[in-house]
């Protein structure tokens with residue numbers, strides 16, 4: 102017999118919101134949900150409470166339980182710690198969104214700007230145990246049932262963005278897509294700090310803020326910050342995504358969670374002998390796609406005709422005109438085929454948003470990191486805290502899978518900094534503490550961070566085993582970080 106139970110339209114919309122698989126779908130169902138429940142998503146400080154009250158739906162309750170648990174941590178001071186702060190977050194990558202969630206839990210008004218309209222990256226992120234725990238505790242399983250089931254410790258970038266976007270919206274964060282940040286506008290007598298946007302008439306251009314978080318990804322350097330490049334040995338990364346049809350045969354193929362040359366000489370020698378492909382390491386994850394990331398040796402790329410001409414300069418070597426894409430596809434295909442023992446015989450490339458085969462070659466020879474993580478600008482008596490998170494702060498070496506873990510650590514550290522800012526801690530102390538935390542970031546490993554994941558919070562003492570928040574003295578930060586310009 103058909104189920105005659107009346108369907109509450111808002112329950113059905115909530116289900117669609119939870120299941121939505123693209124950024125625009127998420128936003129559409131969220132807007133519809135707000136309309137049906139007559140909720141104003143701009144009422145950020147009451148939004149979550151009102152949503153809970155008006156959507157009396159058992160499926161939603163499982164999400165509320167998770168989020169209420171997080172929100173009850175003492176550090177948020179019941180959402181009052183930053184109730185007076187207005188935060189602009191540049192970038193809806195995983196780190197921008199993760200930071201936005203924390204700022205919202207602290208009670209701040211949070212606006213996120215993202216220049217893209219869609220989340221399209223199939224590439225897969227390795228997750229450390231604390232990130233799995235963290236994302237699960239935000240209700241990830243409710244939004245993406247497959248999240249880290251069994252022993253899986255990875256997720257595609259786009260799926261992670263979708264989960265975090267949904268949590269952001271539920272908590273009252275405003276997320277604008279299709280809008281590009283172009284720079285800061287200094288305050289006038291009447292107005293505070295604002296952002297220059299493209300399109301200039303975008304409503305978020307009127308937002309005045311006292312905290313600016315830059316999460317614009319690798320190589321994005323906001324004004325006032327300097328990046329330094331750490332030049333290592335030539336390292337050429339190749340990523341490739343193949344269609345995953347989830348057949349029984351595909352499910353059987355074991356993943357390769359990272360095999361490096363030094364640990365399996367025979368594998369790499371056989372690969373070289375059979376295919377002329379010479380790799381330093383290779384990772385294979387099964388997610389929405391079959392995803393491979395490998396570090397390839399220059400000589401073998403030349404030999405297989407992927408790189409046309411040899412240059413000592415990495416930029417010239419990997420310039421698009423010097424790459425034969427057909428040869429690159431074949432190289433990635435053959436490496437994937439060999440490393441899975443031929444068990445994936447029907448390897449068909451997934452397509453990227455441009456409709457091309459999703460294969461890319463990246464140069465990791467020079468990794469960038471910001472010289473410092475935060476600064477304060479002051480103009481006309483109006484202070485602005487600026488902080489960097491994610492790849493914008495420190496670029497990761499993807500094959501090692503450090504990106505998202507260190508990225509989230511920096512998101513939490515930054516949220517702690519904003520908390521201090523909101524609670525009136527002297528701004529030089531705020532900066533000195535942020536820089537003290539930043540000193541630890543590049544050495545952070547799964548071994549030297551606390552294993553007590555349930556105790557993790559934005560308080561750095563809950564995560565770092567040894568943290569000295571006064572490692573950098575306020576005297577040391579005055580000159581480089583505090584920029585007071587006129588009155």
Ligand code: FAD
Nearest residue numbers: 192194195196197215216224281282317318491492499504
């Ligand atoms: P990102 O994820 O890069 O997000 C930055 C966001 O800011 C982007 O959405 C961008 O559109 C937006 N943005 C930038 N400038 C502006 C602006 N002016 N205005 C508005 N919005 C702006 N890591 C791995 O471990 N494995 C991989 O295979 C892998 N592949 C990657 C492939 C690509 C193409 C890229 C860019 C990154 C990849 N990474 C990979 C890195 C990984 O995505 C990041 O470590 C992770 O996503 C955390 O990054 P983030 O949030 O700091 O920045």
